[in-house]
Amino acid sequence: MSNLHPWLSHYPDGVPAEIDINQYTSVVAVLEEAFERYRQRIAFSNFGQSLSYGDIDTLSGKFAAYLTGELKLSKGDRIAIMLPNVLQYPIALFGALRAGLVVVNTNPMYTARELKHQLVDADAQAIVVLDNFASTLQQVVAETSVKHIITTGIGDLLGAKGALINFALKHVKKMVPPYQLPHAVRFKSALAAGTNYALPKPTVTHGDIAFLQYTGGTTGVAKGAMLTHANMIANMLQAGAWFGAKIKPGEETIITALPLYHIFALTCNCFIFLRFGGRSILITNPRDMAGFVKELGKIRFTAITGVNTLFNGLLNTPGFDQVDFSSLRMSFGGGMAVQRAVAEKWEKVTGCALIEGYGMTESSPVATINPLVDGAHFSGSIGLPIPSTAISIQDEDGRQLGIGEVGEICIQGPQVMKGYWNQPGETDKVLSSDGWLRTGDIGRMDDAGFVYIVDRKKDMILVSGFNVYPNEIEDTVMKHPGVAEVAAVGVPDEHSGEVVKLFVVRKDPNLTVEQLKEFCRENLTGYKRPKVIEFRDALPKSNVGKILRRELRDEKKQAVAG
Structure with a gap:
């Protein structure tokens, strides 16, 4: 087996070769375990306001009850969530999953054309949208199957200061274009209405779709990757096993600056750390680097995820080098290649190595991670295949290439998507009959099983x-x-x-x-x-x-x- 899987002999101590996805029947089972186990622990913080696991349990339960009781949505119906990193996001997300719905994560920065394509393609019945982006929805909603609209403002769950934030955004900063959605319901009204109904308990299994996660928008028309409950459970368990003793249950605080509607933050920040009772600090606008650094100065955090440009931006923001990094133990980079110069400067400034991993939307997303061992430094590799995952370097005809040979990186494992929503032709282009996902990335593997990206096929010059x-x-x-x-x-x-x-x-x-x-x-x-x-x-x-x-x-x- 080690010849076929050379990486296994280089796994950190305690990391298993395989995980058992039958540990949980659905993502909902993961949520409910975390709600129970970490009830008093803070789950999410935003603009200085925090919600505990118990709060999230109660509020997402009310939202689930509203979706099924009031709106009469049924298991398998699609609901779009068009929110940045605000407290409403996890409530809407977990509520939708508890109601047995399929979550369609929607980029708030979409143009009307892009939004219409996604809502129509997913046949979404409902949408939760931030006021700031509701005017975009107004332009296209009549041409979609959306029957139910739930609107909210950034400050709606932030207590007394939330009203001031909403006022400032609308009237001072002019960041909320006027819109008319006459039948829309406010998020807080939906929560209130949910108290009139019982918490739904649909039977959700591994094969049911949890997310339609749209991808490929930069390479053509966006396609919905069907990520099942099994896919998401697998990736949580795989990454959780990889982190091993590095994650201390009930003690982690992770900086969530990447948007939760993106698969990287969704899985890595939201779900993986949620399983361990992590506290997530939601950064609503990470492009405001000065404000971001100010926020980092208020809290001692143990983990952060990001893409190369985010790390580079922080390093070049005045005051970042004054932040207290004494608790920081885990810095994860992905989403694009981490540049050596950035990684080395990050480690020098923070004292914490920047560990690179790799994956894609179609693999929920994590496929490889560098070992989290004491004394680890940036390696230039995207790491080893994680438990229950195989990586193969293949030529154009699907033949496996040898150690050191350059070809297309292919992934096999329980985190690989079911396929593209209503696109069997596109699915066949990337998923082989024996379950290999062709990534479109060009790379090689060394004799220890470490994978190196050479580049994207289409970017090669x-x-x-x-x-x-x-x-x-x-x-x-x-x-x-x-x-x-x-x-x-x-x-x-x-x-x-x-x-x-x-x-x-x-x-x-x-x-x-x-x-x-x-x-x-x-x-x-x-x-x-x-x-x-x-x-x-x-x-x-x-x-x-x-x-x-x-x-x-x-x-x-x-x-x-x-």
Whole structure:
């Protein structure tokens, strides 16, 4: 077995090769165990207001009762949740799951077109939406199957100061565009109405869908990955087993700056830490870096998750190096490649190694994590396959490649999705008959089972027949002290087919193109060196801060076409 799975002999002490997903019948069983076990412990905090596990149990129970009793929603119906990180999110999420509904996590930053596509595709019957984004819903709701709308304001569960926050957002900061949804119900009214009905107890099993988690919006039309209760339970148990004794039940405080509607934070911050009685500090607007750092200064935290741009942003925000990191034991990076320069600076400033993991929406999401052992440092690897997970490097024809060979990273395990919602053709493109998920990521595995990402298939640049991987270029350029952010893309060239173009956000305003080119000449071989460098004030990013190379490439194509 070790030849087929070389990673098993490199597992940290105490980490099992397999997990047993029959430990729980559904995600609801996980929730109810946590509610009971950690009843007095704080579960979620936001803007200084906190809710205990007991509070969340009561409030999500009322919401579940409202959904089934008042709205007459049935097991398997889809409910969209269009909220940032506010206290209403876990209440709506857990309430929907307890009612046996399928949660459709919805990015609040969606345009009307994107929102309509998701609501129509999911055939959503209900939606919970923040006031700030209700005007977007107003534009399209008549063209969808949504019958029930529940609206809420950021301050609605924040006590007396919540009214002031809502007033300021609407009238001072003008962040709530006017909207008209005449039949909408307020979130607090829904909770109140829920007291008139009994808590529903639908029979939910492993095979039932828990989430339609939309993905692929940056590569075409977004598709709903069907994540079952079994998928989510598996990933909770797999990651929980991996963390082992590192997580201290009832003692963890995790910073949740990535949005919970994104699979990374949903599984890692919400569910994995919830099982251990963790307290989650919800950061509603992490793009306000100064405010974020101020919030970090108020609390001693033990864990944080993020993407490379989030860590880099914090490191470059005044005051971050003054935060108390004495309790920080776990820093997890994922969602995009963590750059060595950022990871090394993070460890230097915080005293805590930045541990990289890997996964995707279609794998709930975690597939690999670096070992959490004493003395661990950033490795440049995305880690070892976690328990009950196999990783295979395959060629275009699905043949397994040898150690060190570069091919497509494929994942097999109980966390791999059921398929794409109503898209059997798209499902067949990524899921093989024997359960291998093709990730679209190019990588290799070493003889110890550590996996290394080389790049995304579609991001690879071909220069005179040589493969150039943007991650390598970006990693190198980030080592220049005058660079804050960088993206590398391929642009057409009549001599070599493609050349490398850099988009750079400067940390040093005096940095010149020639200085950067000289740095690249010293650090990169000829065909890898950027031929074009463009300075920008900012780079386009996804909702979790992932730099969107495709948008930069598309800009170039449009400019050529124009």
